[in-house]
Amino acid sequence: MYGWTGVILRVDLSSGAITREPTNMRDAKLFIGARGLAAKLLTDEISPRTDALSPGNKLIFAPGPLSGTFAPSMGRYDVVTKSPLTGAIAASNSGGTFGPELKFAGYDMLVIEGRAKHPSFLWINNEEVEIREAGELWGNMVPETTEMVRALTDEDARVACIGPAGEKLSLVANIMNDMHRAAGRSGVGAVMGSKNLKAIAVVGTRPIKVANPKAFEKFVKIARQKISENPVGGTGLRVYGTNVLVNILNQVGAFPTRNFKDGYFPSADKIGGESLTSNHLLRPKGCFACTISCGRVTKVVNPKYAGKGEGPEYETAWGFGADCGIDNLDAINKANYLCNELGLDTISIASTIACAMDMYTDEVISIEDTGGLEIRFGDAETMVELVRLTGLRKGFGNQLAEGSYRLAEKYGHPEYSMSVKKQEMPAYDPRGVQGIGLQYATSNRGGCHVRGYTISPEVLGTPFKMDQHATEGKADVVITFQNLGAALDSTGACLFTTFGIGADELAALLSAVTGVHYSPADFMKAGDRIWNLERQWNLKVGMTSADDSLPTRMLKDPIPTGPSRGKVNHLHEMLPEYYKLRGWDAEGIPTEEKLKELALA
Amino acid sequence: MMIRYFAMLRDATHRSEQMWDSPVSSLGELLIALCKSYGPEFHKWVVDEKGNLGGLSIILVNGTDYRHLGGLDAHLNENDVIAIFPPVAGG
Numbered sequence: 001m002y003g004w005t006g007v008i009l010r011v012d013l014s015s016g017a018i019t020r021e022p023t024n025m026r027d028a029k030l031f032i033g034a035r036g037l038a039a040k041l042l043t044d045e046i047s048p049r050t051d052a053l054s055p056g057n058k059l060i061f062a063p064g065p066l067s068g069t070f071a072p073s074m075g076r077y078d079v080v081t082k083s084p085l086t087g088a089i090a091a092s093n094s095g096g097t098f099g100p101e102l103k104f105a106g107y108d109m110l111v112i113e114g115r116a117k118h119p120s121f122l123w124i125n126n127e128e129v130e131i132r133e134a135g136e137l138w139g140n141m142v143p144e145t146t147e148m149v150r151a152l153t154d155e156d157a158r159v160a161c162i163g164p165a166g167e168k169l170s171l172v173a174n175i176m177n178d179m180h181r182a183a184g185r186s187g188v189g190a191v192m193g194s195k196n197l198k199a200i201a202v203v204g205t206r207p208i209k210v211a212n213p214k215a216f217e218k219f220v221k222i223a224r225q226k227i228s229e230n231p232v233g234g235t236g237l238r239v240y241g242t243n244v245l246v247n248i249l250n251q252v253g254a255f256p257t258r259n260f261k262d263g264y265f266p267s268a269d270k271i272g273g274e275s276l277t278s279n280h281l282l283r284p285k286g287c288f289a290c291t292i293s294c295g296r297v298t299k300v301v302n303p304k305y306a307g308k309g310e311g312p313e314y315e316t317a318w319g320f321g322a323d324c325g326i327d328n329l330d331a332i333n334k335a336n337y338l339c340n341e342l343g344l345d346t347i348s349i350a351s352t353i354a355c356a357m358d359m360y361t362d363e364v365i366s367i368e369d370t371g372g373l374e375i376r377f378g379d380a381e382t383m384v385e386l387v388r389l390t391g392l393r394k395g396f397g398n399q400l401a402e403g404s405y406r407l408a409e410k411y412g413h414p415e416y417s418m419s420v421k422k423q424e425m426p427a428y429d430p431r432g433v434q435g436i437g438l439q440y441a442t443s444n445r446g447g448c449h450v451r452g453y454t455i456s457p458e459v460l461g462t463p464f465k466m467d468q469h470a471t472e473g474k475a476d477v478v479i480t481f482q483n484l485g486a487a488l489d490s491t492g493a494c495l496f497t498t499f500g501i502g503a504d505e506l507a508a509l510l511s512a513v514t515g516v517h518y519s520p521a522d523f524m525k526a527g528d529r530i531w532n533l534e535r536q537w538n539l540k541v542g543m544t545s546a547d548d549s550l551p552t553r554m555l556k557d558p559i560p561t562g563p564s565r566g567k568v569n570h571l572h573e574m575l576p577e578y579y580k581l582r583g584w585d586a587e588g589i590p591t592e593e594k595l596k597e598l599a600l601a
Numbered sequence: 602m603m604i605r606y607f608a609m610l611r612d613a614t615h616r617s618e619q620m621w622d623s624p625v626s627s628l629g630e631l632l633i634a635l636c637k638s639y640g641p642e643f644h645k646w647v648v649d650e651k652g653n654l655g656g657l658s659i660i661l662v663n664g665t666d667y668r669h670l671g672g673l674d675a676h677l678n679e680n681d682v683i684a685i686f687p688p689v690a691g692g
């Protein structure tokens with residue numbers, strides 16, 4: 001067996017049964033691994049009607065065939081489950097070292113089933129697997145949990161765990177690994193909490209076999225060189241991190257501000273990557289086998305917000321910054337550290353706080369509703385406090401823990417939630433960048449940028465430049481980026497490798513490591529297949545074309561200031577073409593012909 | 602006109618913005634003048650390996666990418682705001 005380990009580890013927390021079974025190699029070839037292969041298993045094994053927080057849901061940890069190899073920046077894994085936030089399929093991707101370690105332990109996937117009677121943790125030491133009682137671990141923050149689990153197992157164990165937010169079933173809870181890396185989106189931490197599973201510790205010492213070592217070495221060298229020679233992959237991300245985007249998006253007028261009321265934030269420069277590098281950065285940090293090192297190890301010395309940790313990424317600086325009307329980078333860092341400690345998705349909770357600020361401003365909610373807190377745009381202290389309260393489900397934080405859609409709906413105004421399929425949109429205003437609006441609307445996991453990062457051509461001009469305000473040609477490019485992302489995620493590669501390489505190089509690496517020939521066209525077709533598999537399942541959950549939409553504010557309220565002033569998103573000019581090019585009918589349902597073409601019928 | 606610099610271009614120019622008073626007829630002419638003024642550290646981020654001026658950078662004129670304004674021939678006015686980014690990205 002090459003690339004894949006050929007083994008799935010299944011742990012039933014209800015019965016305590018621990019079993020191993022062979023990986024279905026037909027599925028592995030068609031769906032690659034990680035996001036794709038785990039989606040196939042999940043959709044084969046659970047009913048779309050399953051309650052996401054019930055024992056019937058399954059929680060899958062899946063590295064890809066390239067995870068754990070020395071291919072550059074390809075050590076990622078996915079957490080796949082039914083999302084309690086959206087009801088759709090969740091595939092939440094993370095870096096660090098946890099995914100490769102799972103491969104070294106010998107597993108293509110770890111499938112968690114059922115629900116433990118008592119809080120538990122899982123200890124995987126190669127073939128030795130134990131379910132242990134969590135005891136005093138329960139209730140602890142992520143860093144303390146990680147240290148305690150290592151003390152109980154092995155000091156070199158790689159640990160993925162939930163914080164208090166996951167324990168308390170917050171729908172915006174994440175799963176943290178290696179203390180600072182997050183499988184962030186779609187509330188996957190709540191699923192882990194619902195299973196009474198606090199942590200997973202892994203030690204693996206087995207090699208990953210490569211089918212064609214000489215070819216693999218050659219393609220690794222090519223990939224490394226292309227990434228290092230690319231000014232973005234080789235220099236920009238290491239020097240400034242992802243947060244360098246703040247000024248770019250602001251300067252093109254697509255930087256969502258005050259819960260997407262505006263698309264331009266006059267003091268954006270105070271929260272951008274340049275300011276972070278000057279004032280907070282201790283060092284860049286990379287994940288397993290990474291040659292890019294976009295991670296930020298940072299420190300805040302201001303006593304009010306003092307702390308040390310990793311981040312913020314661009315999305316986080318935007319969310320706790322411009323989206324909350326805040327330009328205090330010390331406070332933004334602090335909120336980020338708290339999220340990592342409590343186990344909260346920074347995008348969703350930041351947007352939920354911005355939603356609450358918006359509702360408070362418009363008197364949809366009052367001080368009686370917020371437990372005595374005045375929640376105003378620009379109030380950094382209150383923002384940080386709300387993060388803490390949410391992670392612990394205390395006070396008004398108990399309402400924020402449900403995410404923005406349920407918060408706004410509770411008060412009769414769901415239109416205040418800047419979400420798609422109930423998942424909060426990230427840091428690109430779809431009124432100022434048309435294609436990303438189509439991507440948000442059609443994303444299989446709701447509001448999300450990495451499902452199809454059209455910001456590359458629409459704003460950054462890589463690998464080609466498109467007019468950000470045009471709708472022509474956007475359906476085609478959204479589909480290409482969605483398919484590429486689905487295939488890439490499924491290999492274990494980091495999305496940032498695309499700032500250097502593409503389908504040609506990824507297909508060559510995948511072929512060399514697995515011994516299964518993937519042409520670039522095969523690779524892209526696998527992405528198309530994975531996308532359609534996820535789509536079909538979401539339709540079975542009950543979603544329809546009506547869910548392929550954007551908040552009314554994006555479609556009706558023009559951006560009031562800045563370079564994109566007067567713009568709205570023209571989703572309905574793009575969506576019919578998108579369906580047609582996807583091979584779907586007018587209602588967004590994949591045709592039989594399309595499903596046959598993708599071996600999904 | 603106002604020129605704003607970002608990321609590595611702040612290291613190259615030792616400033617985040619400047620007023621530009623000398624007359625230039627086009628964006629290309631401005632970039633040539635800036636390369637001359639700030640030297641190799643500036644030049645390497647705005648000229649690609651094939652020698653194409655602007656080939657690497659993200660350059661905005663009043664918030665619009667220069668490639669949608671006629672490219673390097675884009676005419677500049679005294680009240681324009683030019684934002685120049687080296688090749689950076691994120692996500």
